[in-house]
Amino acid sequence: xxxxxxxxxxxxxxxxxxxxxxxxxxxxxxxxxxxxxxxxxxxxxxxxxxxxxxxxxxxxxxxxxxxxxxxxxxxxxxxxxxxxxxxxxxxxxxxxxxxxxxxxxxxxxxxxxxxxxxxxxxxxxxxxxxxxxxxxxxxxxxxxxxxxxxxxxxxxxxxxxxxxxxxxxxxxxxxxxxxxxxxxxxxxxxxxxxxxxxxxxxxxxxxxxxxxxxxxxxxxxxxxxxxxxxxxxxxxxxxxxxxxxxxxxxxxxxxxxxxxxxxxxxxxxxxxxxxxxxxxxxxxxxxxxxxxxxxxxxxxxxxxxxxxxxxxxxxxxxxxxxxxxxxxxxxxxxxxxxxxxxxxxxxxxxxxxxxxxxxxxxxxxxxxxxxxxxxxxxxxxxxxxxxxxxxxxxxxxxxxxxxxxxxxxxxxxxxxxxxxxxxxxxxxxxxxxxxxxxxxxxxxxxxxxxxxxxxxxxxxxxxxxxxxxxxxxxxxxxxxxxxxxxxxxxxxxxxxxxxxxxxxxxxxxxxxxxxxxxxxxxxxxxxxxxxxxxxxxxxxxxxxxxxxxxxxxxxxxxxxxxxxxxxxxxxxxxxxxxxxxxxxxxxxxxxxxxxxxxxxxxxxxxxxxxxxxxxxxxxxxxxxxxxxxxxxxxxxxxxxxxxxxxxxxxxxxxxxxxxxxxxxxxxxxxxxxxxxxxxxxxxxxxxxxxxxxxxxxxxxxxxxxxxxxxxxxxxxxxxxxxxxxxxxx
Amino acid sequence: xxxxxxxxxxxxxxxxxxxxxxxxxxxxxxxxxxxxxxxxxxxxxxxxxxxxxxxxxxxxxxxxxxxxxxxxxxxxxxxxxxxxxxxxxxxxxxxxxxxxxxxxxxxxxxxx
Numbered sequence: 001x002x003x004x005x006x007x008x009x010x011x012x013x014x015x016x017x018x019x020x021x022x023x024x025x026x027x028x029x030x031x032x033x034x035x036x037x038x039x040x041x042x043x044x045x046x047x048x049x050x051x052x053x054x055x056x057x058x059x060x061x062x063x064x065x066x067x068x069x070x071x072x073x074x075x076x077x078x079x080x081x082x083x084x085x086x087x088x089x090x091x092x093x094x095x096x097x098x099x100x101x102x103x104x105x106x107x108x109x110x111x112x113x114x115x116x117x118x119x120x121x122x123x124x125x126x127x128x129x130x131x132x133x134x135x136x137x138x139x140x141x142x143x144x145x146x147x148x149x150x151x152x153x154x155x156x157x158x159x160x161x162x163x164x165x166x167x168x169x170x171x172x173x174x175x176x177x178x179x180x181x182x183x184x185x186x187x188x189x190x191x192x193x194x195x196x197x198x199x200x201x202x203x204x205x206x207x208x209x210x211x212x213x214x215x216x217x218x219x220x221x222x223x224x225x226x227x228x229x230x231x232x233x234x235x236x237x238x239x240x241x242x243x244x245x246x247x248x249x250x251x252x253x254x255x256x257x258x259x260x261x262x263x264x265x266x267x268x269x270x271x272x273x274x275x276x277x278x279x280x281x282x283x284x285x286x287x288x289x290x291x292x293x294x295x296x297x298x299x300x301x302x303x304x305x306x307x308x309x310x311x312x313x314x315x316x317x318x319x320x321x322x323x324x325x326x327x328x329x330x331x332x333x334x335x336x337x338x339x340x341x342x343x344x345x346x347x348x349x350x351x352x353x354x355x356x357x358x359x360x361x362x363x364x365x366x367x368x369x370x371x372x373x374x375x376x377x378x379x380x381x382x383x384x385x386x387x388x389x390x391x392x393x394x395x396x397x398x399x400x401x402x403x404x405x406x407x408x409x410x411x412x413x414x415x416x417x418x419x420x421x422x423x424x425x426x427x428x429x430x431x432x433x434x435x436x437x438x439x440x441x442x443x444x445x446x447x448x449x450x451x452x453x454x455x456x457x458x459x460x461x462x463x464x465x466x467x468x469x470x471x472x473x474x475x476x477x478x479x480x481x482x483x484x485x486x487x488x489x490x491x492x493x494x495x496x497x498x499x500x501x502x503x504x505x506x507x508x509x510x511x512x513x514x515x516x517x518x519x520x521x522x523x524x525x526x527x528x529x530x531x532x533x534x535x536x537x538x539x540x541x542x543x544x545x546x547x548x549x550x551x552x553x554x555x556x557x558x559x560x561x562x563x564x565x566x567x568x569x570x571x572x573x574x575x576x577x578x579x580x581x582x583x584x585x586x587x588x589x590x591x592x593x594x595x596x597x598x599x600x601x602x603x604x605x606x607x608x609x610x611x612x613x614x615x616x617x618x619x620x621x622x623x624x625x626x627x628x629x630x631x632x633x634x635x636x637x638x639x640x641x642x643x644x645x646x647x648x649x650x651x652x653x654x655x656x657x658x659x660x661x662x663x664x665x666x667x668x669x670x671x672x673x674x675x676x677x678x679x680x681x682x683x684x685x686x687x688x689x690x691x692x693x694x695x696x697x698x699x700x701x702x703x704x705x706x707x708x709x710x711x712x713x714x715x716x717x718x719x720x721x722x723x724x725x726x727x728x729x
Numbered sequence: 730x731x732x733x734x735x736x737x738x739x740x741x742x743x744x745x746x747x748x749x750x751x752x753x754x755x756x757x758x759x760x761x762x763x764x765x766x767x768x769x770x771x772x773x774x775x776x777x778x779x780x781x782x783x784x785x786x787x788x789x790x791x792x793x794x795x796x797x798x799x800x801x802x803x804x805x806x807x808x809x810x811x812x813x814x815x816x817x818x819x820x821x822x823x824x825x826x827x828x829x830x831x832x833x834x835x836x837x838x839x840x841x
Contacts, residue, residue: 100785268821272783
């Protein structure tokens with residue numbers, strides 16, 4: 001086979017000094033081929049397209065090569081007409097380009113009237129604009145986080161070509177069953193940017209890699225990375241009107257390029273070779289996998305960084321505006337995302353791009369799953385109306401490459417579509433369960449009237465996911481969007497003044513309680529109560545059926561000073577302060593042991609909903625409910641105590657054998673004496689205490705397996721606002 | 730500084746002295762030396778990198794190429810790396826293909 005010679009490695013066309021030949025329409029993007037690079041880009045409405053080539057970072061292009069026009073024949077120099085287009089795809093091979101040195105873009109034009117900035121319009125072609133390839137695998141222009149670019153440069157976000165030959169050795173996606181996941185939601189930069197992180201390359205993929213031992217010790221087995229597709233942290237950059245602080249696009253929910261990792265998150269971003277960011281991220285993924293940790297990406301397909309009628313032309317709007325965006329009948333951008341525009345996800349071409357993109361990340365980066373931001377948008381038709389069977393969601397659910405990837409929806413959008421429990425799942429999709437968050441928050445702070453709802457949430461929300469099972473429910477109490485766990489128990493109200501929007505931004509319905517004083521306090525009693533409430537919350541999260549997700553830093557008591565919308569802060573307010581780990585060691589220990597306890601007990605990992613019945617004849621139902629009196633739960637409006645017992649013999653429908661577990665949660669402001677359910681005598685078992693948030697550390701939690709024998713086996717005192725977890729053995 | 734690669738084969742070890750900047754334009758020259766070493770069926774390759782100032786993606790890939798070309802039984806040593814080059818190799822995950830040494834250790838390399 002070594003002797004087999006491809007016959008398409010020589011130019012058939014010459015333009016100036018560049019050797020060319022007709023390209024391959026698929027795959028889209030810029031792909032190395034023998035001797036050259038194949039450039040391929042779609043536009044349905046462009047009349048013409050020009051490839052624009054730059055040296056890396058250069059202000060002006062060194063070549064512009066049309067996809068259609070007069071070329072010459074190699075050797076003879078004879079002129080002839082050529083057109084490198086098939087269907088609506090412009091594609092050509094350019095020979096002898098240095099991958100590491102060049103950046104490329106496109107100019108496109110058509111015979112539509114020019115649309116002025118701020119005016120409505122269906123097509124926004126402007127041949128003066130140099131357009132980023134939607135399929136660019138690496139993107140320059142913001143190589144070093146926060147570094148101001150030359151704003152006069154005509155090409156701000158610059159497509160690069162990346163190698164896709166990473167040496168993965170034997171690595172592949174881990175395919176951890178969803179019911180066994182413990183997800184850690186995190187911000188790549190915020191995780192290690194603080195000086196206390198103690199890593200060499202702070203705020204980068206390489207920095208995160210250095211912290212893998214920490215994640216492993218905590219026990220999480222999935223990291224969900226907030227957006228890492230290329231975005232522009234300087235988009236909408238402005239100064240706080242009073243403090244003067246520079247406010248940036250810190251979170252990154254505004255995609256510039258769907259196929260490229262965020263260069264500013266890579267320590268190698270500053271390298272002369274701008275393609276190494278790809279290898280750096282792949283190295284991180286490989287190392288996480290080697291440590292048993294999956295990687296999930298938070299992906300934003302509902303909108304792009306191009307904004308509304310006033311936004312910049314970066315890529316899509318100059319390539320084919322009406323294809324890529326949802327437009328009103330007048331030609332304005334629909335704004336179901338709350339950020340200016342809405343990607344036209346159920347246009348077949350856009351749908352294809354989303355599929356290509358996710359396949360690329362799954363195949364080339366070994367990504368284990370995706371969480372879709374404002375995913376309800378993905379189910380809207382081309383007029384913006386919700387569909388019953390959205391083809392994009394169906395295609396994703398059935399895609400062969402994505403078949404083992406976790407697909408998780410944030411099942412709502414900014415246009416008022418709320419689909420928690422009703423997201424078109426096609427048997428595959430899970431959801432961020434916002435109802436779990438709201439119910440658990442209300443319960444923990446002591447609200448009345450929600451005990452029945454609580455019981456549903458603890459079981460994996462069978463009311464919402466009857467046909468899908470508990471693993472459709474991603475349970476969380478905190479996430480990036482809102483208060484941290486410490487702030488949830490320290491503030492009644494949001495304090496977003498630092499965002500410079502007069503505290504008008506961010507959610508108002510936080511279901512939070514400050515435990516007696518708004519914000520920081522020296523009152524030891526309040527401090528103790530706050531920590532107890534945090535432990536209550538996390539304990540209930542980890543004993544709930546479904547897929548638990550926690551927020552980075554909650555395990556060490558991270559605070560954002562009451563700010564519940566940190567999207568614009570790149571400062572100590574948003575960076576994780578690692579000195580908290582030492583200061584709040586008791587929280588870390590509690591979290592770590594709870595995670596370990598959950599992992600050790602299959603009874604928490606059911607794939608099907610519990611029935612409340614003894615369908616295996618073990619003498620106990622799979623789940624039973626209790627109150628102050630055993631077998632007698634109080635479901636009344638004012639009830640603030642609920643207990644449940646999970647029968648270990650029913651673990652995973654009887655497929656696993658486990659200890660039985662008893663959990664009691666008391667949100668009364670006073671302690672209560674609770675009668676315990678006696679285990680069937682044939683089991684000859686006793687109750688042992690794994691956790692009791694009502695007592696001081698270190699007695700609040702044990703190492704799993706080292707639980708303490710309960711003194712009185714038939715009664716238990718449960719302290720005020722406390723959770724107790726017992727294990728039978 | 731222009732890239733330079735010098736190959737000599739001593740005691741069954743291919744010593745390749747690298748200097749300058751190993752980028753995409755320079756990588757073919759390096760690969761040629763690697764191919765020669767492979768053809769000579771050496772027991773080890775020692776890359777003397779004290780004067781190598783920069784290594785780009787193509788250079789990193791040439792390392793993997795070298796490892797794959799010669800097989801797992803041929804050890805590849807990278808000797809005297811500058812810190813920035815070492816960091817690049819580690820951040821991009823290419824360190825698994827090679828063994829790092831501060832200086833040439835004949836007993837180790839030639840005894841391989």
